[in-house]
Amino acid sequence: MDVTTHVGHTQPVAKHPARPTDDSPPINWKGIEVPSVREITLYCVLKAKFADDKPFRVRYAQHPELQEAVRAANLLLPNEERVSAEKIVKYLQRSTSKTPGVGLGKYRGKLRWIHFRTVYDGILDTHSGLLKKALQGSIGEEERKSLLLRISDCVRVWDSTPSPPSSGPCNISLDSDGIEKALPTGQKWRVTKENGTNIIWYYGPKGGHAERSIQIKPDMTYTTHFHGLDLPLPSCNLPITLTTTDHLTSLLAAVEQVTVCKGLSYNKYAPLLETRRDGSTFKSKDGTVNAYAEESWVPQRCIRTTGCTIQVTDTAICNTCQQFDGILRKDLSRHNSRTPESRSSTAYIHLTREELVDRMRTMSASKCLLQRQNKQLQELNKKIVTTKHNGEYAALFKNLYHGLDKIQSQADNPHCKWNDCSQTFQTIEELQNHIYFKHTKIMETSCQLFPAYQCQWSDCDSKPFKSKAAFHTHARKHTGFSGDILFKHLLEDQAKALTVPVHQMRWHPCVLRWCLHHHARSAAGYEEMRRSRILRLPSGRTLLRYRNFNHPESGWNGGTLHEMRSVFEKFVNAGKGRADRAHIGGLYFDEVKIKEGLIWDHRTDELIGFTDFPEDSCAVLQSSIATHICQFHFRSLFSSFYYPCAYFLTRSVKAEHVDSMFWKGVSTLYKYGFKVLVACCDGAATNRLFMQMNSDAGEDIPFRTLNPYTGEPIFFVSDPTHLIKKFRNNLSSSGTSASSTRLLTYKGEEMVWAQIRAVFVRDSRRPLRTTPLRHEHVHLTAFSKMRSKLAFDVFTNHVIMEMTASEPKATAAVREFLAKVRDLIAIFTSHDRVLSNDCDNMQIFSSAYEWFSEWKKDCMTRNNNNKTQANKEFISSQLFSDLSITYHGLRGLVECVHETNKNTMVKRYIQIYRINQDFVEQYFGMQRSGGGSTTNMTAYGYGYKANSLAQSRVLSHNLGTAAVNMPLPQ
Numbered sequence: 001m002d003v004t005t006h007v008g009h010t011q012p013v014a015k016h017p018a019r020p021t022d023d024s025p026p027i028n029w030k031g032i033e034v035p036s037v038r039e040i041t042l043y044c045v046l047k048a049k050f051a052d053d054k055p056f057r058v059r060y061a062q063h064p065e066l067q068e069a070v071r072a073a074n075l076l077l078p079n080e081e082r083v084s085a086e087k088i089v090k091y092l093q094r095s096t097s098k099t100p101g102v103g104l105g106k107y108r109g110k111l112r113w114i115h116f117r118t119v120y121d122g123i124l125d126t127h128s129g130l131l132k133k134a135l136q137g138s139i140g141e142e143e144r145k146s147l148l149l150r151i152s153d154c155v156r157v158w159d160s161t162p163s164p165p166s167s168g169p170c171n172i173s174l175d176s177d178g179i180e181k182a183l184p185t186g187q188k189w190r191v192t193k194e195n196g197t198n199i200i201w202y203y204g205p206k207g208g209h210a211e212r213s214i215q216i217k218p219d220m221t222y223t224t225h226f227h228g229l230d231l232p233l234p235s236c237n238l239p240i241t242l243t244t245t246d247h248l249t250s251l252l253a254a255v256e257q258v259t260v261c262k263g264l265s266y267n268k269y270a271p272l273l274e275t276r277r278d279g280s281t282f283k284s285k286d287g288t289v290n291a292y293a294e295e296s297w298v299p300q301r302c303i304r305t306t307g308c309t310i311q312v313t314d315t316a317i318c319n320t321c322q323q324f325d326g327i328l329r330k331d332l333s334r335h336n337s338r339t340p341e342s343r344s345s346t347a348y349i350h351l352t353r354e355e356l357v358d359r360m361r362t363m364s365a366s367k368c369l370l371q372r373q374n375k376q377l378q379e380l381n382k383k384i385v386t387t388k389h390n391g392e393y394a395a396l397f398k399n400l401y402h403g404l405d406k407i408q409s410q411a412d413n414p415h416c417k418w419n420d421c422s423q424t425f426q427t428i429e430e431l432q433n434h435i436y437f438k439h440t441k442i443m444e445t446s447c448q449l450f451p452a453y454q455c456q457w458s459d460c461d462s463k464p465f466k467s468k469a470a471f472h473t474h475a476r477k478h479t480g481f482s483g484d485i486l487f488k489h490l491l492e493d494q495a496k497a498l499t500v501p502v503h504q505m506r507w508h509p510c511v512l513r514w515c516l517h518h519h520a521r522s523a524a525g526y527e528e529m530r531r532s533r534i535l536r537l538p539s540g541r542t543l544l545r546y547r548n549f550n551h552p553e554s555g556w557n558g559g560t561l562h563e564m565r566s567v568f569e570k571f572v573n574a575g576k577g578r579a580d581r582a583h584i585g586g587l588y589f590d591e592v593k594i595k596e597g598l599i600w601d602h603r604t605d606e607l608i609g610f611t612d613f614p615e616d617s618c619a620v621l622q623s624s625i626a627t628h629i630c631q632f633h634f635r636s637l638f639s640s641f642y643y644p645c646a647y648f649l650t651r652s653v654k655a656e657h658v659d660s661m662f663w664k665g666v667s668t669l670y671k672y673g674f675k676v677l678v679a680c681c682d683g684a685a686t687n688r689l690f691m692q693m694n695s696d697a698g699e700d701i702p703f704r705t706l707n708p709y710t711g712e713p714i715f716f717v718s719d720p721t722h723l724i725k726k727f728r729n730n731l732s733s734s735g736t737s738a739s740s741t742r743l744l745t746y747k748g749e750e751m752v753w754a755q756i757r758a759v760f761v762r763d764s765r766r767p768l769r770t771t772p773l774r775h776e777h778v779h780l781t782a783f784s785k786m787r788s789k790l791a792f793d794v795f796t797n798h799v800i801m802e803m804t805a806s807e808p809k810a811t812a813a814v815r816e817f818l819a820k821v822r823d824l825i826a827i828f829t830s831h832d833r834v835l836s837n838d839c840d841n842m843q844i845f846s847s848a849y850e851w852f853s854e855w856k857k858d859c860m861t862r863n864n865n866n867k868t869q870a871n872k873e874f875i876s877s878q879l880f881s882d883l884s885i886t887y888h889g890l891r892g893l894v895e896c897v898h899e900t901n902k903n904t905m906v907k908r909y910i911q912i913y914r915i916n917q918d919f920v921e922q923y924f925g926m927q928r929s930g931g932g933s934t935t936n937m938t939a940y941g942y943g944y945k946a947n948s949l950a951q952s953r954v955l956s957h958n959l960g961t962a963a964v965n966m967p968l969p970q
Contacts, residue, residue: 038081040151042088044123045073048131072134076144123150128838179216179248189252202255212255216242224255226310227294233258258311261318263302266293269328271335273303282328291324303328314569319426400491407488410480417458417478431479433575436472486510490535497536507538512546519543520948522929551604552943554612556646556668563950564634564643565672577639581908585636586678586717587665588917591628591653592924592937598625599940608940611651613660626939627651630658632665633920634674638908642919644950645669649939655689662690670709677707678893680717680915683726683882691716691885701881703888713896715889718882719917720828721788726879727821728791731756731814732780745873746855748862749813753778756794756814759802771798788918795821820848828916833909836898837891841912849887852880890915923949 035043049069066085074082124131130147133139139147179198183189190201190210196218201210213225220242223230233254242248273279273293282291282303291305307320317325348356414431415424418439425431443453452464453471457478465471489508497505507515515537519526523540530537551559572579598609611626626649635642648661666676681687688702695702695716704713734744735752744751760773772793776784784790793799795818803811803818827841834841852875859870871877894910901907927937927945937945 037148037151038077038083040123041076041148042073042083044127044131044151045069045076045134046088047124048128049135068135071137072131075134075137075139076147183252188256200252211260212258214251214255222251226258226260227304229310231310259313261304261308261310261312261321262316263294263304263308263321264291264317264325264328266301266303269303269332272328272331275335314573404488404491407480407484411485414479419456419458428480428484429574432476435475435479440468440471486514490514494536505538507542512538512543516543516546552947554647554649554939554943556664560950561645561668561672564645567643568641568674571639571641577636577641582636582639582641583673584638584675584677585634585641586680586915587662587669587676588633588635588680588920589630589658589662590682590719590917590920590924591630591650591684592927593627594629594942595936595938596625596627597938599938601940608943609938610649612648613650613653613657625651628653629937629939629942630661631920631923632661633923634669634676635914635919637677637910637914644923644946647942647946653686655686655693658686658690659693666707666714667709675707675710675712676714677712677896678715678717678889678915680719680917682719682722682917683878685878687718688878688881688885701884701888703885704892713892715893715896716885717889717893717915718886720824720886720912721916721918721921723879723882723886724795724821724825724828725785725788725791726882727824727875728794729785730875730879731794731817742872742876744817744875745859746813746817747858751814751817755803755807755811756799758807759799762806763802771802772796773799792825794818795825797822816851820851823848827912829913831911831913833911834894835901835907835909837894842891842894845887845890849883852883856880 046069049065049072063085066088070083070085070088077083127147127150130139130143133143134147179191179200183191183200188203190203192199192201198216200214200216202212202214203210211227214222215225216222221240222242224233225231233251238247238251238254242251272282276282280293281289283289289306291303293303294301305320305324309318309320312318315322348359351359411428413424414426414428416422416431416434418435421439423434425434439456440453452466453468454464455462455471455474455478457475460478462474465474489510493508493511515526518529519540526537527540529535530539553559568583571577572582596609598607600606601608609625611624628650630648630650630653631644632646632648633642634645646661646665650657662679669676691702694705696704696706702716704715706712707714730742731744731751732753733741734750735754736743736750740752756773757778759771760775760778763769763771763773777790777793780790800815800818800822803815823844827845830841832839832841836842837846856870856874859874860867863869863873874880890910890912897908897910926949927942
């Protein structure tokens with residue numbers, strides 16, 4: 001089938017590099033070589049020992065983990081096929097080489113082992129226990145034979161399979177009949193065959209002309225076409241070769257869901273096309289085609305630019321067509337404004353007297369206009385000449401002109417000038433990411449030990465850089481900075497503010513966003529900068545009109561959630577999160593105390609300060625005034641997105657109130673496209689009762705409930721940071737004095753706070769401190785007990801090592817207690833990717849939880865099941881309940897994500913450091929700092945400060961080049 005390619009679009013050319021060779025002759029299978037039994041065994045052992053793709057970054061044979069993997073591989077392989085560490089390192093290093101014929105090689109742009117990754121993972125999942133035994137050197141002969149037999153069976157299956165084994169044998173016939181059977185019923189999809197290629201046409205639900213098609217070649221590879229152009233699918237995870245009917249069904253769904261740019265209206269701009277010579281294209285002065293009219297056979301004929309992306313995401317037309325639409329609107333306006341008389345070329349001798357008078361009046365008015373413009377130009381020229389003779393001003397304006405011209409050129413045309421690369425991008429951020437993730441990566445892979453970062457920008461003769469950070473700083477000189485365009489607009493407004501009266505000043509939207517961002521961070525700092533007159537900036541009253549984009553209202557406010565959805569879409573479009581998972585997250589809620597009282601809001605004529613729950617209202621007015629605010633945040637589990645979505649005015653909140661607020665939020669967020677999978681709160685008695693009310697029947701520990709809107713579970717987690725502070729507080733209350741409320745005892749050995757205090761005393765006498773303990777760590781007050789860092793410092797390795805060196809026997813029990821809590825801190829703050837409950841972090845968590853459970857049983861046994869005495873020797877029941885909820889909630893969450901990964905090609909993972917309330921506490925801190933001279937918040941001020949913080953959160957995602965196109969809130 002012949003496909004016409006318009007200007008600006010090229011079709012990709014497939015490259016097939018030569019296949020590498022191995023010591024044992026591999027099976028050749030349609031251009032890709034099947035790994036041998038030795039290679040599969042080696043890869044599985046390395047994968048079981050290392051995490052992710054770490055084996056391909058091993059650079060030396062003396063690596064201890066690599067030595068252990070080599071011993072395990074040689075234990076499994078026969079004597080004649082054993083390998084050495086040096087040979088493995090050489091083989092793995094060549095696997096990333098682009099040179100054909102060496103190492104693992106590539107097939108269709110990927111390393112060869114990636115095409116067999118599904119089968120590798122199957123071997124790893126089913127035989128992980130045998131591989132671990134091999135790594136430990138305890139595998140038996142029968143187990144070794146069964147593992148090698150499994151690997152040999154895979155090779156035999158691959159030998160008899162005519163196509164790459166991604167998920168199963170190919171069951172799609174190569175003729176038209178086989179594909180027609182796999183197509184869904186209806187008239188949306190039809191298939192034809194031309195020259196051995198099956199072409200599937202998409203006619204849509206209403207029929208009409210097919211503007212989309214899929215070409216499936218005899219080797220089952222495919223290409224997608226939109227409006228006759230060969231374009232790949234955006235962010236498609238399908239394989240290159242169709243092997244199952246599921247792949248074909250997924251491909252059809254992906255093609256159907258693509259949104260096509262509608263282009264510009266043909267009927268609207270038809271008068272402009274009539275003025276063109278060929279009547280179908282718009283050309284620039286140099287003859288370059290900028291836009292063209294589609295053929296007449298297209299049902300909705302339109303005008304499309306040559307740079308049109310065809311595929312769009314969140315808009316009806318692409319950015320290129322939108323920009324060209326503005327140009328055509330101006331041309332059409334000028335075209336329509338021309339009267340027949342002005343376009344007439346009739347000679348004066350043929351005009352009547354009345355026509356001559358009208359022509360004279362028109363020319364006289366034009367003459368007056370030109371005289372006025374000439375006078376203005378003469379005055380401007382006089383100013384320029386005066387400035388030119390002043391050397392100081394001349395140098396200033398010359399430097400400003402060249403600098404601003406460079407900024408504008410970089411912002412208007414961000415394209416890569418790297419050697420052998422000429423890609424063009426929409427924004428400076430995209431160009432910078434292109435250099436960081438493509439060209440920098442190539443330089444790192446080309447050098448094995450010490451990568452040298454050499455700038456290959458055209459006309460750049462800089463020396464190689466030793467560090468990546470220094471190279472990135474240098475690269476920004478070529479690409480420009482994302483904030484440069486803001487600097488240009490700021491200078492323009494500064495020049496305007498010097499001559500224009502204040503009440504007539506109109507600020508650029510980009511400058512207003514920058515001012516809103518800093519005013520939200522610190523209103524006092526912004527006012528100080530404004531009053532210093534170093535910069536001319538808009539007043540706080542001017543910013544107020546833009547800051548309060550939504551009237552502050554407690555509860556689940558539709559305006560706030562709509563703004564949250566808008567911010568989320570910008571966040572995803574900027575490439576900071578995947579659209580298929582960034583919307584999955586958790587609800588984090590906590591209470592903060594406010595000043596009790598009522599304030600009249602002159603904007604709404606309402607009294608602000610009453611509680612949001614009618615059942616709290618009594619006959620006495622004082623009992624219906626709110627004393628606390630319950631703040632709800634949504635935070636994504638798989639990206640850095642979070643947003644303060646709602647707040648409630650409360651007074652002595654109850655569990656049923658929390659239940660009402662929570663489930664109302666779950667349903668409302670679901671309507672706006674957000675899915676709640678986690679609920680995180682502190683260990684207050686009200687929150688524990690709320691978890692018990694919603695827990696599944698028959699479960700002793702309330703760690704999950706069912707989400708009725710998605711059919712998936714919601715897992716409860718007690719805030720990890722509060723857990724650590726409670727551990728410290730339990731230990732601080734342990735002692736033998738009359739003021740101590742408990743005496744922690746582990747296997748007959750006492751654990752008291754005096755042991756921590758003794759560490760501080762000994763360490764304070766040393767000239768150089770060895771522990772982080774200071775006076776505020778051991779002499780606790782009501783304020784210091786709330787500081788998380790003071791609690792975390794108690795459970796450090798330095799404290800444990802000091803106890804081991806000074807009092808090894810007397811502190812054995814407390815050292816073990818500190819070590820277990822230290823492990824919990826390491827887990828709660830870990831950035832490691834958790835894919836299943838078998839990973840190291842979850843195993844350590846299980847070990848720590850079992851230690852506390854055994855300690856509780858030991859206390860009950862030694863005290864003859866006397867709960868009163870046993871509770872004094874053990875941590876508080878509330879703390880152990882919170883620990884149990886967190887342990888089972890996190891394990892359930894990880895297991896839920898692991899089950900989801902079985903049905904997806906792109907694996908999801910959990911990072912436990914995202915699941916805590918630290919950002920909620922920081923939000924409360926910013927609320928207090930916005931109160932000016934007082935930190936005692938009010939219900940009235942909290943709502944308007946919430947708008948400012950939400951606006952600051954919006955701007956933090958959009959400052960820079962992207963901020964220029966972001967609409968201001970109305």
